[in-house]
């Protein structure tokens with residue numbers, strides 16, 4: 001089982017950005033957390049972060065035939081990107097949408113998620129734990 005973890009813009013600023021919302025743990029901490037639970041479960045993982053929408057589209061396309069599942073936190077692109085939605089639809093890889101914060105309790109513009117239409121599950125408001133929950137959902141499929 002190979003899972004790809006994708007993170008969108010500004011998630012590399014974890015630990016610095018809005019700690020009241022996203023916590024004080026860093027992006028390096030998130031990567032270590034993901035690697036640890038994947039190792040425990042015997043899952044191979046790829047992890048990629050980009051601030052660029054096209055780079056995330058490229059990563060989704062490159063996952064075709066290589067990964068069995070995708071866990072994606074598209075960050076702000078959740079609310080704007082039809083290109084990411086189309087990329088997930090194009091590859092047909094089971095994908096779970098994750099958000100650190102509970103977007104349902106935040107601003108109106110965060111209530112829209114384009115990528116959700118192509119995802120088998122959405123997990124929000126569980127911090128780092130959400131990534132593990134997403135992986136477990138994909139493993140159970």
Ligand code: DQA
Nearest residue numbers: 073074075076099100101110
């Ligand atoms: C986020 C929520 C998004 O609305 C926001 O733009 C982010 C992070 C989250 O993990 O809670 O950058 O995806």
